[in-house]
Amino acid sequence: MRAIALTMTMLWLAACSNDPHLMNTSGGQDGPDEFGIVPTKPLQMPEDLNALPAPTPGGSNITDPTPMGDAVAALGGNPAQLSAQGIGASDGGLVNYASRMGRDPAIRQLTAQEDMEWRSRHSRRVLEVLARSNVYYRAYEPMTLDSWAEQERWRPTGVLLPAAPPVNRGAPVESTDPNVQGAVLVK
Numbered sequence: 001m002r003a004i005a006l007t008m009t010m011l012w013l014a015a016c017s018n019d020p021h022l023m024n025t026s027g028g029q030d031g032p033d034e035f036g037i038v039p040t041k042p043l044q045m046p047e048d049l050n051a052l053p054a055p056t057p058g059g060s061n062i063t064d065p066t067p068m069g070d071a072v073a074a075l076g077g078n079p080a081q082l083s084a085q086g087i088g089a090s091d092g093g094l095v096n097y098a099s100r101m102g103r104d105p106a107i108r109q110l111t112a113q114e115d116m117e118w119r120s121r122h123s124r125r126v127l128e129v130l131a132r133s134n135v136y137y138r139a140y141e142p143m144t145l146d147s148w149a150e151q152e153r154w155r156p157t158g159v160l161l162p163a164a165p166p167v168n169r170g171a172p173v174e175s176t177d178p179n180v181q182g183a184v185l186v187k
Contacts, residue, residue, distance in 0.1 A: 041064070066079070069082055122135075123135075
């Protein structure tokens, strides 16, 4: 009886509201947008106006907030390293070794062009366009690495492989040991 009374009370209280905008999350748009107000750094008059950086339309401003840089500076780091360009000193040896046979500085443009040609040859079919289906996997299937075949190719060499499922691929394990759980006993 108590459960029924409690349920009826909750339903009665829930029915009391006549505000149609109760569940409308964009209903209360009278106040300011908290995310639209971005604090900027205070304006300061530089000692030499000729030392100001050139304006960068669409780029950053000296009064723009830089939370990552501010956090790095507060922890004693160098904020300029966040926007470092080029190859870092610690990666120089690796890059030199990887490019010992030569490297193409336009490799990104070349691969983008080759990928565009590949996708144009393996474009969507009429029914796939009508059904709005994703053809990514079908288009790139010839380039997909068969992880099982690759694992079997490397396993006999003795190279340490990352953790992988056993060779049986989910089939019951045959064992002569009756203590092995889930095993099919072989006599």
